[in-house]
Amino acid sequence: MSAKLFELTENPLSQDDILRRVSRFDCGGVVTFAGTVRGSTATGDGDRETDFLVYEAYVPMAEKMMARIGDEIRERWPLVKGVSILHRIGRCDIEEPTVLIAVATPHRDDGCFEACRYAIERLKEIVPIWKQENWRDGEVWVEGPRQPDLDVSTPNQAPT
Amino acid sequence: MSAKLFELTENPLSQDDILRRVSRFDCGGVVTFAGTVRGSTATGDGDRETDFLVYEAYVPMAEKMMARIGDEIRERWPLVKGVSILHRIGRCDIEEPTVLIAVATPHRDDGCFEACRYAIERLKEIVPIWKQENWRDGEVWVEGPRQPDLDVSTPNQAPT
Amino acid sequence: MKVRLVLFAGLRQAAGFKRETVSLPEDATVGDLLECRVPNLLGRTFYVAVNEEFAQRDTVLHDGDEVALLPPVSGGQAHPSRRGFPS
C-alpha cells in the first residue's frame, strides 16, 4: 500500500479513500472524523454566513506533526493499529471536508473513538495549518487559541 | 435529498455516501463509525481465521429500530443535526464495512463522538440483524449477549 | 384467529422452518403460541416481536399479527465473536 497516512492535498478528500488507507485484516472498527465547511454559524447576533475557506500550511512540518500525533496515539492507545490524517490546502467550499482523521482498532472498545477525538484536538494545537474565512464582503486569517508553551512573544518563557 | 437515513442493503457501503446523507449547511463535524470484517481475531488459543460473514435481518423491524436509535440520539444530544445508519445484509468479505453510522453536529464538541458510540452499542442491543461466521471448515450463527428485559424464555418476567 | 410466525438465523435453523401461518384461539398470548408451535425452542434465549415491536410472553395476540422470533442480535461488527453455539 503506497498511499501516505499523513498528507496535505489540494484535491477533494474521500472518506472511502481514508478507510482503505487504515483498513487491516485484523481490525474490525474504524472511526473517522470529518471536519466540514459550515456555511452558517449560529452566534449571539444571529447566523453568520461563510462563502468559502482557504487553507494555507507549512506543508513539510504539518505532515511531520500529523505523523507525530500518530505516534502519540500508538503510545496512549497501544491497541490502535492504523491512523491516517488528511488535510486540504487551498480553497474549500461549503460542506466539503477539510480534514479527515481515521483510526482503526481490532474492536470498537480498543480506543478508536478516544484516539480519533484526541487527534483532532492535537491537530488544532500543533499542526501548522491556517484557515482564511471568506464571506460576502471580507476575508480574515483565523488564528486559533494560544498555546502558552509554544508562544515566543514573551522573552522570559520556560523552555519546553 | 431522497437517500434513506436508515437502510439495510445488499450493496457495498460507502463512507462518502453516508457523509453526503448527513452533511448539512450548518454542520462542521461528522463522526463515522465503520464496522469491518476482521479476517483474524486474536484469542487465548492464538489467532482465529474468518473467511467471510453472512448477515440476515428482519428488514422492516431493523430499519424501524435504527430510526428509533436516531430518535434516542436527538433526545440525548439535542445539538445533533443528522444521523444515518446503514447495514449490509448478505455476504460480506474480509475488510468490507458491514455497518456505517454517521452523526453530524455543528461543532465537534456538540456530541457527534458520543452519539456515534451510543448508536453502535444500541444497534447491538435492539436491531434484529444476525451474522453467520464462515471459516474453512464450518459456519455458525453468532448470537449476541442476552438482553434480560427482552428475553421471553422465562415465563415470569417483568413487563417492559 | 390466524397469526403469522417468522423465525430468523439460528432459531430458523433449529426449528427447521422460516415462516408459517398458525391458527390460535381468541385471546391467545405469545406464550401460548410458543408452547403450541415451538415448544422445543423454549430452553433458548430469544426475543419476540409482534408487528415489529418487542413483545413479552404475556402479550395478547390479534388476528393478522406477525410474530417474529429473534435470537439475541449480533449485527454490527467489531466485537469479539464467539465460535460455536452459545449456551
Add this chain to the structure above:
Amino acid sequence: MKVRLVLFAGLRQAAGFKRETVSLPEDATVGDLLECRVPNLLGRTFYVAVNEEFAQRDTVLHDGDEVALLPPVSGGQAHPSRRGFPS
C-alpha cells in the same frame, strides 16, 4: 551565517513578505532574528519552528537553518471561528 525566514497566513500578511534570507552573526538566537528582522510583529502571539520543529526564543541558530513564524494554528474545522483579527 545565513538563515531562511518563512512567514505564514496572517503573519505573512502583516509583515508584507513570505520568505527571505537573513544574515546573522554566529550564535544568534531566534530572539535576535525576530528583533532584527520583524520587530513590528513582537506584540503578536506566534510560534517559531526551526527546521520544522517548534523552538523557543532562546534557541541558537545555525547556518542554513529554516526559521518559520507560525500564527496560532486554525486548521481542522468544526469549531466556532472568530470574525475579525484576534486580540
